[in-house]
Amino acid sequence: MKKNILSLLYGFALISLLTVGCMKDKGNYDLKIINEIEVGALSTTANIDILLNDTLRITPTVTQNNVTNGKYTYSWYIFSDAFGPKIELSDKKDLKVAINAPLGGYTLMYVVKDINTNITSTVQTHLNIISRFGSGIVVLEEKAQGGDISHIGLDGQIYRNLYTTGNQGNYIPKPIGELVGFYHKRGEQIQKPYNLFISAPERSTIQLDAENYQQAGLFSAMLAIPPAAPVHLSAIQGYWSGNSIFAAVNGKIHFGTQDVAVPLFEGSLIGDYEVAPFIITATSAGRQNTPAITTNFICYDQKNRRFLWFSGFATGQLNTYATDMSSPGAFNPNNVGKTCVYACYSNEYAYYNWLMKDDAGKMYFYQIYPISTQKAAAAYAEIPASAGMNNAAIFAGSTELPHIYYVSGNNIMLYDYKSNTAKLVYTPSAGEQITDLKFSVSRVAEFNTFYRIIRTTGKIYIATYNGTEGKVQEFDVSATGDLGSPVKKYGGFGKITSMFYKEKR
Amino acid sequence: MKTIFHNHRIKFLSLIALLIMATCKKDELKYEDKPGIYIDKEKFVGVRDSTSYSFAEKANTLMLDTIYIPVKISGNMSTVDRAVPLKADESLTTAISGTHYQVLETKIKANEIIARVPILIKRTTDLKTKQVRLFLKIETSAEFPLKIINTKTNSTFNGEPSNTYTPGYLIKFSDQLLKPDTWDASGSWFKFFFGVYSAVKYKFVIDVTGRTVWGPRARDGAEAPTSTQMYIYYAKLVSALYEYEKLNGPMIDETGNQVTFPKL
Numbered sequence: 001m002k003k004n005i006l007s008l009l010y011g012f013a014l015i016s017l018l019t020v021g022c023m024k025d026k027g028n029y030d031l032k033i034i035n036e037i038e039v040g041a042l043s044t045t046a047n048i049d050i051l052l053n054d055t056l057r058i059t060p061t062v063t064q065n066n067v068t069n070g071k072y073t074y075s076w077y078i079f080s081d082a083f084g085p086k087i088e089l090s091d092k093k094d095l096k097v098a099i100n101a102p103l104g105g106y107t108l109m110y111v112v113k114d115i116n117t118n119i120t121s122t123v124q125t126h127l128n129i130i131s132r133f134g135s136g137i138v139v140l141e142e143k144a145q146g147g148d149i150s151h152i153g154l155d156g157q158i159y160r161n162l163y164t165t166g167n168q169g170n171y172i173p174k175p176i177g178e179l180v181g182f183y184h185k186r187g188e189q190i191q192k193p194y195n196l197f198i199s200a201p202e203r204s205t206i207q208l209d210a211e212n213y214q215q216a217g218l219f220s221a222m223l224a225i226p227p228a229a230p231v232h233l234s235a236i237q238g239y240w241s242g243n244s245i246f247a248a249v250n251g252k253i254h255f256g257t258q259d260v261a262v263p264l265f266e267g268s269l270i271g272d273y274e275v276a277p278f279i280i281t282a283t284s285a286g287r288q289n290t291p292a293i294t295t296n297f298i299c300y301d302q303k304n305r306r307f308l309w310f311s312g313f314a315t316g317q318l319n320t321y322a323t324d325m326s327s328p329g330a331f332n333p334n335n336v337g338k339t340c341v342y343a344c345y346s347n348e349y350a351y352y353n354w355l356m357k358d359d360a361g362k363m364y365f366y367q368i369y370p371i372s373t374q375k376a377a378a379a380y381a382e383i384p385a386s387a388g389m390n391n392a393a394i395f396a397g398s399t400e401l402p403h404i405y406y407v408s409g410n411n412i413m414l415y416d417y418k419s420n421t422a423k424l425v426y427t428p429s430a431g432e433q434i435t436d437l438k439f440s441v442s443r444v445a446e447f448n449t450f451y452r453i454i455r456t457t458g459k460i461y462i463a464t465y466n467g468t469e470g471k472v473q474e475f476d477v478s479a480t481g482d483l484g485s486p487v488k489k490y491g492g493f494g495k496i497t498s499m500f501y502k503e504k505r
Numbered sequence: 506m507k508t509i510f511h512n513h514r515i516k517f518l519s520l521i522a523l524l525i526m527a528t529c530k531k532d533e534l535k536y537e538d539k540p541g542i543y544i545d546k547e548k549f550v551g552v553r554d555s556t557s558y559s560f561a562e563k564a565n566t567l568m569l570d571t572i573y574i575p576v577k578i579s580g581n582m583s584t585v586d587r588a589v590p591l592k593a594d595e596s597l598t599t600a601i602s603g604t605h606y607q608v609l610e611t612k613i614k615a616n617e618i619i620a621r622v623p624i625l626i627k628r629t630t631d632l633k634t635k636q637v638r639l640f641l642k643i644e645t646s647a648e649f650p651l652k653i654i655n656t657k658t659n660s661t662f663n664g665e666p667s668n669t670y671t672p673g674y675l676i677k678f679s680d681q682l683l684k685p686d687t688w689d690a691s692g693s694w695f696k697f698f699f700g701v702y703s704a705v706k707y708k709f710v711i712d713v714t715g716r717t718v719w720g721p722r723a724r725d726g727a728e729a730p731t732s733t734q735m736y737i738y739y740a741k742l743v744s745a746l747y748e749y750e751k752l753n754g755p756m757i758d759e760t761g762n763q764v765t766f767p768k769l
Contacts, residue, residue: 224737225744255740264733267740270747314769315740317747 035065037072037112037121047126048108050099052211058095060123062112071115078127081105103129103211131211133159134504137438137461140179140198141470141494146171147198149213152472152490154503160492166214175200178498182236182245182263183454194502195263197233205233210502222247223254223265234277239296242313246279246297253279253299255315269310271318274303278343280352282370293370295319298352300340307333307354309372322373329377331366338364344397344404345455346417351378353397353404353417355389363389365417379417387415387422396437399455403481407434412462414481426475426483428464435470436463438499462486463496470496540580541651542589542643545619546670548575553668555675559683560628562717568628572676573621574641578613579653586612587648591622594673597640605629605678606639624676632680639676682708687722694723694732698739700767703758713745714738742766 040061042048050056064070076089076097081104089097095110108127113120137152148171149163164171177200197219199205205219220231227250235248238258245258247265251274256265280298295309299318308318321333338356346353346367354366367379383389388408396405402418405425410433412426428434439456460483462473470493473486546553560567576589589611593602600606607625614620624639645652656670677683688695688702695702699710711717716738720729730738743766749756756764 225741257736266733266736267744270744312769314736315743316768317743 034117034119035067035114037062037064037070037114037119039110039112039121039123042108042110042123042125047128049128049130051132052103052129053098053100056089056095056097056099056127058110060094060110062093064114064119067114073113073115075111075113076109077111078106078108081107099127099129101129103131103134105129130504133162133211133213133502135502137472138179138196138500138502139463139470139472139493139496140172140176140498140500141496142174142176143171143494146174147176147497148172148494149208150493151213156488156490158490158492162213163208166209166212172198173203175202176497177201177203179500180205180233180236181500181502182238182258195236196500197236199233201232202230203232204230219249222256222263223249224256225267227252227268235279237279237281239281240283241296244281244296244313246281248275248277248279248299251275251302253297253310253318255310255312267315269315269318271308272304273299273301273308273318275308276300276302276340276343278340278354280343280345280368283345283349293350294372295370295376298368298370300336300343300354302339305337305339306335307368307376309370309376311372319372321376325374327373327375329374330380331377332374333368333377336366341392342395342397342404342406344395345399346397347399347402355383355395355404357390361390363387365415365420367417381417381420383415383420384422388413389415389422394434394437396439396460397456398439398477398481400458401477401479401481405437405460407437410434412437412483416481425481426462428462428473431466432464432471433466434462435465435496436499437461438501440501440503442503461499461501463499465495470494472496472499538580539651540578540583540587540649541653542576542578542613542649543653543656543672544591544641544643544670544674545575545577546656546674554671554673555677555686557683557686558626558676558678560632560678560680561682562711564717570626570628572624572626574624574674575619575621576611576613576643577619578649579651582616582618583613583648584615586614588612588646589620589622590644590646590649591641592644594640594642597673597675598638600637600639600676600678605632605637606676608641626676626678628680630680632678634681636677636679636681636683639678640673641676642673682711685719685721685723687725690722692722692724694730694735695719697767698723698735698769699742700765701762703760703762703764705756705758706764709746709756709764710738710742713741739766739769 042058042060074091074093076095077086078089078101079086087101089095106127106129107124109122109124111120111122133151135154139150139152141148141150147163148161151159151162177198180197180199182195194210196208196210197205198208207216207219209216218231219233220226232250233247238245243257245256245263247254252268253275254265254268256263276299278300282293282296282298295311297310299308301308306320308320310316310318323334336356338358340354341357342355344353350370352368354368356364356366358364363383365381365383369376369378389406392406392408394407402416404415404417406413406415410428411424412434413422414425415422438461440459441454441456458477460475460477462475464471464473469491472490474488475483476487478484556572558572574591576591591608593608605627609623609625611620611622654672657668682704684702684707685695687693699706716730718728720726723729723735746756746764746766758764
């Protein structure tokens with residue numbers, strides 16, 4: 001009997017424990033509504049653009065429900081889109097701080113915390129730190145004392161005397177030469193200004209700090225194996241795929257890599273050649289049913305008067321084209337026999353334009369396709385003498401239209417290579433001499449344009465000089481290539497020898 | 506029977522517990538604790554049984570160098586220092602003790618299990634024309650009586666050691682240019698950047714680059730070049746070979762083949 005009673009008690013205790021374990025929590029806690037902090041929007045737009053070293057001022061509204069004189073801590077900080085470290089800006093309620101973080105995109109964070117309750121509110125917006133000189137037209141001008149640099153912003157503002165201001169009053173020695181630049185095409189570097197150089201044949205090319213136009217050393221520092229001084233850079237261009245970069249230096253092509261903050265050239269391409277100062281790196285666009293590009297890089301050998309090509313991921317030998325003539329092209333790329341005066345990308349992807357002059361001064365149009373057989377010779381034409389191109393020294397090729405602009409006499413002419421005709425499109429005012437001609441370009445190649453290389457856009461800039469003042473005139477290029485009248489004019493420069501178009505991403 | 510079990514339940518349970526505990530008694534291991542010592546080949550990179558050394562790859566002023574042989578004991582640590590019995594196997598050695606090399610006396614220190622034995626190698630004039638061999642082996646001694654034949658790597662594949670090492674270690678040295686042991690090793694930058702080895706090519710590489718110390722596979726260790734340096738060396742080499750061929754025609758190596766570099 002006693003044993004049965006004990007068993008019942010054990011059973012009862014077990015069932016009780018199980019039952020209690022399954023009890024539902026009624027959750028009848030004493031909940032109170034907190035006094036939330038409300039912070040107003042940091043910007044009326046989704047993004048704040050701020051110039052490097054400018055002061056960013058933001059005065060946000062901070063309110064807290066049922067609190068009038070609350071005590072808070074504040075924190076302003078940014079972190080970069082490239083997952084850089086957090087950068088503290090301020091611990092004050094209102095932001096007023098000079099922005100000197102590296103150029104690029106950031107998330108701006110603002111955190112407000114109630115000291116008494118630790119109730120916190122966080123708001124954020126996107127911040128772009130941009131360079132004052134990230135976009136616009138760089139103007140290299142000759143003055144009585146020497147060369148200087150001005151910058152025309154895309155908003156029309158002109159910044160003058162930048163080289164002398166940035167270099168202790170020193171001028172660029174005469175002859176001042178021309179501007180040569182390299183556009184980073186990807187990675188974090190794309191947010192930076194450019195590698196910009198001042199190049200003159202008589203002296204070693206110098207690099208400019210593209211943010212302030214101070215001298216930034218010699219270009220030769222980028223060459224692992226520099227040639228004997230003076231080291232003269234005449235052209236520089238990256239390849240759209242991979243990280244190859246090419247530079248024409250003292251008549252040789254140097255090969256390097258661009259996916260670093262400072263491009264490094266490992267060595268020169270070998271071969272018996274003296275390169276014309278034009279670099280074409282093959283373009284692609286992922287188009288269907290097109291032959292595979294086999295010549296990543298194309299140049300013209302002035303010494304042996306022939307085209308050469310290269311494809312590889314390290315230095316090697318420049319190649320001539322196949323000699324099998326069973327399937328000829330429009331000409332023999334191995335035997336052109338003329339002197340190259342200009343080269344540019346065309347309005348069709350993977351076709352590249354070359355203007356040649358023979359010993360008699362007659363001009364010719366050649367077009368090359370990026371393959372290594374005779375079929376690379378895509379087009380050839382003898383340019384009519386009426387085009388007046390034989391004495392031209394200033395050219396600008398369009399990638400939107402089949403047009404090459406050039407200065408003939410003191411006129412701007414347009415050569416249409418599809419029809420092999422030329423026409424006059426602009427004559428400056430009497431007394432104004434044309435000194436340079438540049439297209440606006442898109443810094444970042446867009447896939448939907450079928451180009452993956454720098455391409456021209458719809459504006460052309462013409463520099464003139466009247467003996468006392470240099471001017472820049474901006475034209476909108478029409479659908480037919482005509483220029484019409486200038487849409488903007490900028491003056492007050494010395495004699496402009498070279499312009500370089502910059503555009504940030 | 507049921508009554509007996511109930512009456513003596515505690516005793517029965519205790520007996521069963523004791524039986525169970527008895528089965529768990531650990532059998533004391535009995536073995537003879539003889540200490541041994543072996544060359545610790547896990548410490549080597551690349552080829553682990555031998556190395557080639559050439560004074561020709563070093564500065565002209567270097568007359569003496571040291572190669573360290575890592576050793577490790579088997580068995581318990583000792584409270585006293587013990588001499589490492591690393592000796593030259595005279596039957597397999599052509600280098601002359603004292604003239605070409607010297608094995609410096611080394612001890613496994615008290616309460617330690619490893620040491621490095623310095624082997625001094627000397628740059629003598631005869632090494633310009635020949636390569637000598639020094640075959641090192643561990644001998645048994647009073648302090649390390651256990652003879653260890655082969656050692657096995659700690660790393661395993663499918664539960665089996667991935668490497669088994671023989672007990673000796675061969676040092677080949679000369680004052681001639683020798684093929685680096687790791688030229689053809691997997692992932693070797695020697696092979697990737699310079700291609701097939703030949704003595705003529707290797708001398709050309711050293712002459713053009715000015716570099717004599719490459720590290721294993723030209724990519725391992727603190728002395729190895731960076732990939733950027735290798736690309737620059739490659740550029741110098743293809744350019745220098747091009748210039749050489751313009752003046753002299755093809756460069757022919759000791760086997761009669763033309764010296765070339767791979768296209769990267």
